[in-house]
Amino acid sequence: MAKTSATIRDVARAAELSVASVSRVLNGKDNVHPDTRERVLEAVRALGYTPNAAARSLSTARTHALGVVLPDLHGEFFSELMRGIDRAASAHGYFPLLSSMHADGVLAGQAMAAMRGRVDGLLVMAPQLDAADLAAALPTGLPTVLVNCQGEDRHHAFRVDNRAGVRLMVEHLLACGRRNIVHIAGIEDNLDASERRDAFSEVMAELAPDQPARILQGDFQEATAGRLVQELLADDVPFDAIFAANDMMALGALQALREAGIDVPGRVAVAGFDDVPLARFLSLSTMRVDIDGLGARATERLIEEMEGRADAPAFERLTPGLMARGTTQASN
Amino acid sequence: MAKTSATIRDVARAAELSVASVSRVLNGKDNVHPDTRERVLEAVRALGYTPNAAARSLSTARTHALGVVLPDLHGEFFSELMRGIDRAASAHGYFPLLSSMHADGVLAGQAMAAMRGRVDGLLVMAPQLDAADLAAALPTGLPTVLVNCQGEDRHHAFRVDNRAGVRLMVEHLLACGRRNIVHIAGIEDNLDASERRDAFSEVMAELAPDQPARILQGDFQEATAGRLVQELLADDVPFDAIFAANDMMALGALQALREAGIDVPGRVAVAGFDDVPLARFLSLSTMRVDIDGLGARATERLIEEMEGRADAPAFERLTPGLMARGTTQASN
DNA sequence: GGCGGGTATGTAACCGGTTACAGTCATCGG
DNA sequence: CCGATGACTGTAACCGGTTACATACCCGCC
Incomplete structure (x- = not known):
């Protein structure tokens, strides 16, 4: 109902505490008195307070979002991939931020640049870019995992064999x-x-x-x-x-x-x-x-990288399996 | 290459200008001397500067992201819908932030709350929630458009007829x-x-x-x-x-x-x-x-609402068309 | 009684942008 | 020659969180 939503200072005032205490409670930090915790939670409830994600991102330098850059957003391949990505991402508390990307290498670079500061990591699928264009487009200093991209050994990459x-x-x-x-x-x-x-x-x-x-x-x-x-x-x-x-x-x-x-x-x-x-x-x-699995594994790996626990970049090849059906052999 | 990426103050220093001028150039504001503009752009190029989206969001209270909340992320329906959404969103410079939502009304509310402060608007599709659960889950004060949701007249809604x-x-x-x-x-x-x-x-x-x-x-x-x-x-x-x-x-x-x-x-x-x-x-x-079209139209409407130019909320019904094929009539 | 140490809380700086407001300077009319 | 006007630029406050550091307090012990 409030014209503008409540801030942490409003909560602090309502609970007669400092913003630090409120912040500590909200982040489940160590040393807070049970009574204090209760007062904070009560005030939060009363004000319908939700922390502002942008402010939080700014001070922690983490966004809890991960960028997904894909060439096109249609067909089964896309939906299966997103399914896997979303499953892995939400299991770790991340949101996928989507961006489609058109063929051009320059546009691809812009699409990725636009995500800087919005995401903690990037999952890129760019089978249409050559190695040079791709290298130019990828932002530096952002954890990145590649799916179906051409030769690039500075990042972990997944490929269908x-x-x-x-x-x-x-x-x-x-x-x-x-x-x-x-x-x-x-x-x-x-x-x-x-x-x-x-x-x-x-x-x-x-x-x-x-x-x-x-x-x-x-x-x-x-x-x-x-x-x-x-x-x-x-x-x-x-x-x-x-x-x-x-x-x-x-x-x-x-x-x-x-x-x-x-x-x-x-x-x-x-x-x-x-x-x-x-x-x-x-x-x-x-x-x-196994596209769904591919999306999930690539995302898992990206999150490991973002959270600083990941071994050296490498290739992972997924071998597809033969599905022999009626169009190659008569049913008998 | 830099350990930590450049800020607007770094750019200002490099261009021997103030942050205000840099900001003005970057936002295409009115009064800037051409020479100044050039110096800023030069410095930006030299430092490889990209504005921090979180900081920008914090001060402008706009995120340029729109939340998309869907029940499940698979199948053609999903990919077609996302295709339409992405097309409309990127045409206006917005990113879709995705979240799948499970059946439960409480979880649905959490999914939407988690988006507060991350998005400028919400596109919700929740055919599995009843009107009361939905009303409880929707955040207040955030532009919202509904797709295939049960009776809710405070928001614009799209429905298949x-x-x-x-x-x-x-x-x-x-x-x-x-x-x-x-x-x-x-x-x-x-x-x-x-x-x-x-x-x-x-x-x-x-x-x-x-x-x-x-x-x-x-x-x-x-x-x-x-x-x-x-x-x-x-x-x-x-x-x-x-x-x-x-x-x-x-x-x-x-x-x-x-x-x-x-x-x-x-x-x-x-x-x-x-x-x-x-x-x-x-x-x-x-x-x-026409799912793709549905996604695009819902997104267009949401953006109008976010940008403050939208008429009163209403229902829009899309009438499906008959595709009479071989399983109902012998080909002749 | 005084002191060390742990626990609970508060203050204020900082993250990196935007922008209101205050200046500076050159130009121009009177 | 002066003040007004307009074009441009700079300073600093602010957005809403997090967190290092300081502070206050209570306990037990010598």
């Missing part, structure tokens, strides 16, 4: 008897996209050197993949498997094949990457990445 | 020749769930008074709906349409029907609510809610 994932899927496709696999790659500058593309070439060269290993340039979008498949069909290019760099493209491919009346998995197998929830429903074979 | 949506879908099912429609309701205390359930009863009573209008108690979970459908089949209950309170349950029902070898939509039609991305892939008929 794309190479291992691609290898597992290619092995699976070959084991299913596929010989002519087409890879649909993701956005050109994207780290995951290029790792997956390169791994595909290498693994094919190693495991099936005599087979073609065609690669089409996609962009992680469903519609694009559909179009590419239609072109393949129109050009009469032979193939018996499509391995898309992510699930959305795999679904686009699937749709295009079905519309063309092509039997999946009979004539063509389809595989994706990420295991978005959709995949299970559509029985899409894919590589499962 | 469940009644209108249910009516559209029931009309559609009847138009498709369905006569024996079963509704699978959502979680008991949930606002959307009960509105959809009640609307179903009413609309059926109005449009098809002679037909049965069976209602089963579900919980928004896919598995539960599957089980309920299996029970219907086991008990030989006649029905030719399932209208689930959300898409996930519709999908569970769909799966159970397919496993039982029942032709959809031939023998039984299936419909959901929400239009999650999955729905399109599985050709599920459903009601489309």
Whole structure:
């Protein structure tokens, strides 16, 4: 009801004590007389007092917020990641402060700079920035953990092990008897996209050197993949498997094949990457990445770093697991 | 590089000016000599200075952050909502500060209290709280906008028009020749769930008074709906349409029907609510809610309110649109 | 009775910005 | 030549917490 909310001095006055005592009670400090504590709590209740977070931040230099910088805020990947981040953050009394970031390196730097003084640490996911841009954008002197970022060894980093994932899927496709696999790659500058593309070439060269290993340039979008498949069909290019760099493209491919009346998995197998929830429903074979767990672990690590108990920065690679479903093998 | 980052006084010293001038330049104030401005900017650049957000908040009583309180942080609904929120927020220079909230009214109050002094406004979505709990939890004196909350007329509120949506879908099912429609309701205390359930009863009573209008108690979970459908089949209950309170349950029902070898939509039609991305892939008929737009509009309104230009609080209802797909009508 | 030591409390400086108010200086009209 | 006016800049108080340090008090012991 009060026009302006109560301050610690109001509470002190109401309790006939000094601000120091009030502060001590509120922070659960050691030496306070039980009676004093009671008087303070009573006054707090009576005034409906809530400490001002900005003032507290200013004097303690801690905000209890952690910045989360992401390239885009949509899709399953984002929501799963946030879920993990929030779980870990709120377990330790932190709030996630969100910021989306657009492709540009300069804008990325601004987004991060704007968080200075607002957060105690930064969790950054920037698969679209190269190492130099990233290094330039990251603020100095702020605990930072990276997720899916390019080479940067001054900070702890989490990465999906794309190479291992691609290898597992290619092995699976070959084991299913596929010989002519087409890879649909993701956005050109994207780290995951290029790792997956390169791994595909290498693994094919190693495991099936005599087979073609065609690669089409996609962009992680469903519609694009559909179009590419239609072109393949129109050009009469032979193939018996499509391995898309992510699930959305795999679904686009699937749709295009079905519309063309092509039997999946009979004539063509389809595989994706990420295991978005959709995949299970559509029985899409894919590589499962524990995104929620990734978010939680990255956040845990960030909090350790902010609280000064963390070992040296390192890479942590998460190996995805093969989810072999109906689009690569007939159910029997 | 500096151990501790530069303050405005460091900048003032470096530029041989007073803090007031520096502050004026940084805030784009009126009266500053061009030369002065240049000296300040030069010093800022040299020192790599970024203003401390906490200090600024303390003296201006504005944080440029807005609190987003949500019941859970997963699924498409969440990511779409956040997408809209972030788009509107960053367009106006605000950061979303996230907090998930568990069912309990007391915990909800704590979650919101913890945001006091950290945010300039609050966007709350709490479909699981009743009006009294909600009123108790909301902090006073902080601009607030509600999304999908129960009756509360002191704040601006956005709501999905469940009644209108249910009516559209029931009309559609009847138009498709369905006569024996079963509704699978959502979680008991949930606002959307009960509105959809009640609307179903009413609309059926109005449009098809002679037909049965069976209602089963579900919980928004896919598995539960599957089980309920299996029970219907086991008990030989006649029905030719399932209208689930959300898409996930519709999908569970769909799966159970397919496993039982029942032709959809031939023998039984299936419909959901929400239009999650999955729905399109599985050709599920459903009601489309523009969640992204909802988030953006709610945020815009909140910002207007925070900046003191907003008309009286009111309700805004968003009418969902019918997405008639393959599970209610044979493709022809 | 005086003194050491522990406990409980108060005072005031400080965190890093913003801004009201007070100055300084040059210009200009009378 | 003086005062007024306007353009620019500086000083210091203030926002609301935290906390180092000082102080007051009570106890037990020699």
